[in-house]
Amino acid sequence: MNYIFHLLIMIEVYTILALSLNLVVGYTGLLSLSHASFYGLGAYASTLLMINVGFNFFPAMICAIIITAAFSLCISYPALKLRGDYFAISSFAFQIIIFGILYNWVDLTRGPYGIAGIPRPTLFGLKIDSLQAFFTLTTLITGAVVFFKYNLYQSPFCTVLKAIKEEEQAVISMGKNVVGFKILAFAMSSGVAAIAGSLYAVYITYIDPTSFTLDESIFILTIVLIGGAGNFKGTIVGVFVMLLIPEILRFIGLPDSIAHYLRQIIYALILIIIVRFRPWGIAGDKELGSV
Amino acid sequence: MDEVLALNNVSKSFDGITAVKNVCISIKKGEIVGLIGPNGAGKTTLFNLITKTHQIKPDAGEIRYHSHKINGMSDYQIARMGIGRLFQDVKIWGSLTVMENLLLARADTLKENMAYRLLFPKRYREIKEKNTKEAEKWLAFVNLEEYKTKKAKGLSYGQQRLLGLARLLCNNFELLLLDEPTSGINAVMVQTILEKIQSLAQWGKTIFLVEHDMDVVKQITSRVYFMDNGEIIATGKPDEILSNPLVKEIYLGC
Amino acid sequence: MILQLLVNGIITGSLISIMAIGFGIIYSTTNFFHIAYGSVYVVAAYIMHTFLSWHFPFIISLAMSLFFAVVIGVLIELLVYKPLHKKRAPQGIYLISSLGVYILMINITALIFGNETKLLSYGIEKSIHFGDVILTKIQIAQCVTFILLSILSLFFMHYTRIGKTIQAMGCNARLLEFCGVNLQKLRFIIFAIGSFFAGVASILTGLDVGIDPYMGMIPLLNAVTAVILGGIKRIEGIIAGAFFIGITQNLVIGYLSGRWESVVTFSMLILFFLYQSGGIIKVKKRAEEL
Numbered sequence: 060m061n062y063i064f065h066l067l068i069m070i071e072v073y074t075i076l077a078l079s080l081n082l083v084v085g086y087t088g089l090l091s092l093s094h095a096s097f098y099g100l101g102a103y104a105s106t107l108l109m110i111n112v113g114f115n116f117f118p119a120m121i122c123a124i125i126i127t128a129a130f131s132l133c134i135s136y137p138a139l140k141l142r143g144d145y146f147a148i149s150s151f152a153f154q155i156i157i158f159g160i161l162y163n164w165v166d167l168t169r170g171p172y173g174i175a176g177i178p179r180p181t182l183f184g185l186k187i188d189s190l191q192a193f194f195t196l197t198t199l200i201t202g203a204v205v206f207f208k209y210n211l212y213q214s215p216f217c218t219v220l221k222a223i224k225e226e227e228q229a230v231i232s233m234g235k236n237v238v239g240f241k242i243l244a245f246a247m248s249s250g251v252a253a254i255a256g257s258l259y260a261v262y263i264t265y266i267d268p269t270s271f272t273l274d275e276s277i278f279i280l281t282i283v284l285i286g287g288a289g290n291f292k293g294t295i296v297g298v299f300v301m302l303l304i305p306e307i308l309r310f311i312g313l314p315d316s317i318a319h320y321l322r323q324i325i326y327a328l329i330l331i332i333i334v335r336f337r338p339w340g341i342a343g344d345k346e347l348g349s350v
Numbered sequence: 351m352d353e354v355l356a357l358n359n360v361s362k363s364f365d366g367i368t369a370v371k372n373v374c375i376s377i378k379k380g381e382i383v384g385l386i387g388p389n390g391a392g393k394t395t396l397f398n399l400i401t402k403t404h405q406i407k408p409d410a411g412e413i414r415y416h417s418h419k420i421n422g423m424s425d426y427q428i429a430r431m432g433i434g435r436l437f438q439d440v441k442i443w444g445s446l447t448v449m450e451n452l453l454l455a456r457a458d459t460l461k462e463n464m465a466y467r468l469l470f471p472k473r474y475r476e477i478k479e480k481n482t483k484e485a486e487k488w489l490a491f492v493n494l495e496e497y498k499t500k501k502a503k504g505l506s507y508g509q510q511r512l513l514g515l516a517r518l519l520c521n522n523f524e525l526l527l528l529d530e531p532t533s534g535i536n537a538v539m540v541q542t543i544l545e546k547i548q549s550l551a552q553w554g555k556t557i558f559l560v561e562h563d564m565d566v567v568k569q570i571t572s573r574v575y576f577m578d579n580g581e582i583i584a585t586g587k588p589d590e591i592l593s594n595p596l597v598k599e600i601y602l603g604c
Numbered sequence: 605m606i607l608q609l610l611v612n613g614i615i616t617g618s619l620i621s622i623m624a625i626g627f628g629i630i631y632s633t634t635n636f637f638h639i640a641y642g643s644v645y646v647v648a649a650y651i652m653h654t655f656l657s658w659h660f661p662f663i664i665s666l667a668m669s670l671f672f673a674v675v676i677g678v679l680i681e682l683l684v685y686k687p688l689h690k691k692r693a694p695q696g697i698y699l700i701s702s703l704g705v706y707i708l709m710i711n712i713t714a715l716i717f718g719n720e721t722k723l724l725s726y727g728i729e730k731s732i733h734f735g736d737v738i739l740t741k742i743q744i745a746q747c748v749t750f751i752l753l754s755i756l757s758l759f760f761m762h763y764t765r766i767g768k769t770i771q772a773m774g775c776n777a778r779l780l781e782f783c784g785v786n787l788q789k790l791r792f793i794i795f796a797i798g799s800f801f802a803g804v805a806s807i808l809t810g811l812d813v814g815i816d817p818y819m820g821m822i823p824l825l826n827a828v829t830a831v832i833l834g835g836i837k838r839i840e841g842i843i844a845g846a847f848f849i850g851i852t853q854n855l856v857i858g859y860l861s862g863r864w865e866s867v868v869t870f871s872m873l874i875l876f877f878l879y880q881s882g883g884i885i886k887v888k889k890r891a892e893e894l
Contacts, residue, residue: 090696092703137878144695148637148828149877152870155825159867215453216462222443222454228403229441233455233521234429235462273821277703284700323711330704334697335687 064190066306068262071201072255073298077282078208078291079251084280085288086217087244088224093134093150094252094279096157099271100127101253102260103161103168106177109261116180120257124250130157131249135242154273161268173267180261197258204251211247212291220244274323281330288338301326352379353417354525354556355400355433360411360421362399369395371580372411377525382547382557384567384588387577388600393560394438396577397527401435402428415525430457434523438530438560440514444503448494448513451502452485455517488516492546508539515546526550528559532566544570564592608737609858610851615743617850618750619805621843623823624830625757626801628842631831632774633794636698640680641802641827642820643709648673648803649815650713653722670803677799678792680705686788706820714817724810742812749808753801758839770794774837822866829873 080094104123108114114122138149161168168174180187180196187196211217222230223237231237260266278301286297304325308318357375361368370392377383385393399408402425413421420428429435443451453461460466460477467474489495492512497505502513511531518526531547532540540563548570551557561567567574568588576584576591578600584591591597623645630638651672655665684701731738761767773780773790781787805823806815826849834845849869856868 088696090699133874137874144635144637144699145832145877147696147699148832149874152825152829152873155821156867156870156874159864163861163863163867211464214462214464214467216464218446218450218454219462222446225443225445226441228437229443229517230454231425232401232403232429232435232437232441233517234426234457235459236426240462274707277707280700317715320711320715323707324715327704327706327708327711331684331701331708334693334700334704335684338693338697 061190064194066302068190068194068197070298070302071197072259072262073279073282073302074201074295075204075255075258076252076279077286077294077298078204079248079255080279081283081286081288081290081294082208082211082217082220082248082251083245084283085290085294086212086220086224087241089139089241089245090144090147091134091150091245091248092147092273092276092280093154093157094248095271095273095275096154097127097131097249097252098256098259098275098279099157099161099266099268100130100249101256102266102271103174103256104253105257106174106260106266107167109178110174116178116257116261117182120254123253123257127253127256128246128250131246132242135245139238139241139245151273154276158268158272161271168268171267171269173265175265177260177264177266179264193262197262200254200258204254208251209291216240277330278326281326281333284333285329353377354379354381354415355558356414356417357396357400358412358414360396360399360408360413362395362406362408368580370399370408373577373580373582375575375582377556377558379556380551380554381573382551382559382571384571384574385558385560385577386562386564386567386574386591391577392580393577394529395580397435397529397560400428400527401425401433403435429521429523432522432524433527434518434521434525435527436511436514436518436529436531438533440507440510442502442505442510442513442517444501446502447499448489448497448502448505449482449485449499451513451517452489452520453481455520456481456484457521485520488519491519492516493542508535508543511535511539511543512546515543519550523555525556525558528557530560530562532561532563540566568592605858607735609854611737611739612857613851613854614847615739615746615850616853617843617847618747619809620823620826620830620850621750621846622753622801622808623805624827624834624842624846625754625839626798626805627824627827628831628834628836628839629757629770629794629801630798631828632836633770633777634685634698634791636695637702637828638798639699639702639824640684640705640709641677641798642824643706643713644673644677644680644799645802645806645823646713646815646817646820647676647709648799649724649806649810649819650717650817652807652810653717653724653815656724666807669807670800673799673803673806674796677795677802681791681795685791689788689791710817710820717817719817721814721816723814724807740812742808746808746812749804753804754839754843761839766790766793771837825866825873826869829869832873833876 076094076098080091083089083091101123104126105116105119108119108122109116134146134149134153138146162170164170179193182196187193219230219235219240223240227237259270282297282301283294284297285300286293286295305318305322308322313321353376355375355377357373360370360373362370373396385396387393395406398404398406399421400413402421402423405425408421412419415431415433418431420431423431443454446454458477461474461481486495489498492515494505494509494512494516497509502510505513515531528547531543535543544566547557559571571588573586574588574591575582576594576597583600584594584597627638627641630641648669652665652669655668656662660668684705685698688698688701725742731740732744761771769780769785769790770793773787777787809819809823826846830845830849831842832845833848834841834843849872852872853865853869856865
């Protein structure tokens with residue numbers, strides 16, 4: 060039973076991550092390879108605020124959202140004025156930079172040793188300690204995020220993003236600040252990733268840089284692509300598919316060392332095959348899909 | 351009369367190749383002015399310079415809109431000043447519905463502001479209603495009401511042009527730059543579009559259009575500029591220009 | 605110490621140059637980021653390792669490794685990118701596929717060979733002293749190879765028919781197609797050349813510091829940075845970019861710490877974007893405008 064709860068909590072964390080990345084990749088049409096770095100920034104920011112400054116979980120999470128969104132400007136501000144593929148490559152570089160900082164700034168982040176003993180959140184004086192209580196908390200937060208995203212996707216703001224993805228010139232010619240829209244969408248997406256990061260940190264109570272690598276970014280990207288870029292329900296399907304694959308491999312009973320590589324190989328094959336044959340995703344809408 | 355658009359000695363070259371050279375143009379309010387010339391004369395580049403499409407800026411000279419200097423502004427600010435553009439390939443948003451296309455084109459940006467939507471739901475709804483009303487008005491103007499909820503890419507080419515035009519009107523632009531509004535459209539539809547353009551001019555909109563079809567030019571423009579190799583060679587009434595021997599030689603090859 | 609750092613910088617720059625010239629040829633013509641380039645780099649080193657472990661002579665192992673690097677590069681083009689050309693897929697699709705190929709190849713390599721560092725050469729290299737500066741034989745080989753390859757590639761690009769066609773493809777591929785050039789054949793040649801360079805860079809690095817399955821990412825990003833800093837089209841520029849990165853990295857290692865090497869390099873890339881905003885776009889948009 061605990062195993063199921065653990066799996067559900069992780070599915071919720073990844074739902075938040077995938078929905079937020081979808082705003083950028085699916086709706087705005089920007090290829091971001093740095094989502095795990097924002098996930099990590101969120102986790103580290105809220106952890107450090109809780110441990111070093113003594114913040115409570117919720118204020119720490121809100122600060123982490125703001126900090127992470129601000130960091131997203133490092134990529135979006137310089138790169139968005141340039142060619143589309145420069146955005147992808149800057150995000151790629153940013154992922155390496157953030158990993159390098161988390162790994163090497165030992166004084167602040169304890170580097171490769173990671174930070175252990177992250178306090179569990181308390182809510183109205185109630186310590187959320189049991190798995191069930193934690194599941195309730197993540198479900199509530201995920202529910203809020205899903206609700207927010209669902210409304211966002213119906214809003215005129217998102218219509219502009221879709222239009223940008225389709226005919227950027229026409230949006231500019233209507234007097235809209237396209238670069239501004241993209242920067243805002245990217246910041247929102249990064250901020251939401253910080254929520255997932257904060258939840259992950261207080262759930263596992265231990266973080267280290269290896270949870271936020273390029274592989275992780277690609278993993279989240281694969282979820283989005285499986286679900287279909289710009290597709291809401293598809294993203295959630297994608298989360299289930301991608302998170303259940305390793306569990307299935309585990310049941311087959313492969314040794315851990317092989318299973319790790321095999322998992323990556325499967326993800327890579329999925330990625331290649333999806334963009335080749337179904338760029339709009341397994342569950343996606345053909346008209347909206349494709350990056 | 352009021353001068354809407356003025357180009358003074360505008361030049362642009364790409365890697366040493368001159369695309370636009372010392373162009374001077376002056377357009378007054380309510381005029382329909384044509385820009386003609388052979389392919390590759392630099393007509394679209396000139397439009398791009400005015401709207402700063404693809405971020406291209408003039409190397410020399412200035413562009414004024416209602417006596418405000420606009421070269422130096424960013425692309426979307428130029429559009430906000432009131433200069434609308436219909437692209438040669440229309441550039442409608444195909445995956446959005448016809449109505450969404452029009453609502454998106456509305457000029458006020460508050461409707462896209464998430465915070466505003468949450469903080470002032472009542473004002474937001476008012477804006478939304480006003481926008482819908484305005485969009486429906488222009489939808490009726492171009493006779494596309496029945497396609498309101500259809501995806502825009504399902505429209506015929508001519509209808510897409512009309513939608514493009516309606517989009518410009520929805521935004522309330524004052525100066526419309528139309529890049530070949532009638533190319534690739536059947537004759538009946540051409541007449542519809544021309545009628546719309548003419549009635550717009552009567553309402554005080556200023557129209558500057560690139561056109562290849564000389565019948566169209568004769569029918570609606572009051573004045574044309576003839577452009578060749580990046581330079582304005584002649585300007586005047588359409589009949590005069592089309593009978594100008596130099597123009598005939600370059601354009602009609604006779 | 606500064607002299608030693610500069611010399612080290614030049615050696616690093618040589619290695620980055622080799623990698624970057626190959627990447628640059630592919631990027632300037634196909635216009636997408638060939639991330640799988642990093643996996644060609646890794647696989648080449650492992651093929652070298654395999655042949656050496658089967659007790660083949662050094663030269664044959666080297667030749668086989670380069671040969672297979674070229675074959676793999678061309679196969680990636682044939683199996684992954686060619687179908688995408690046919691569909692006229694957008695750039696993002698190429699990038700994602702390329703990323704997929706990269707992960708696939710890296711993990712297959714790791715599955716077969718394990719993820720610990722392996723050595724290509726055994727025994728400590730004898731070092732040679734020039735005054736205060738210490739060099740190893742391999743480092744000298746790296747420099748010499750770089751000089752030979754750069755002269756060769758400059759000559760190739762400027763004075764041979766194929767080289768000129770490749771340059772023209774970078775400017776306007778469509779036009780070439782109208783002129784009756786077989787673009788697909790040209791692409792195979794480009795990928796062959798590029799992968800050859802990756803193989804050379806990989807073996808020269810492997811001989812010096814050993815190999816592991818994850819060795820490809822940092823050289824790849826160094827190459828990308830060099831190509832972008834140096835201006836995509838010109839080999840001279842790419843080399844200048846590579847040396848700039850190599851020397852900066854070694855100064856960082858010398859005065860700060862080796863740990864910050866990659867952070868500094870890629871921050872330079874992002875700062876360059878910040879500085880450049882607008883500068884590059886003009887050149888790129890020209891073709892559509894005229």
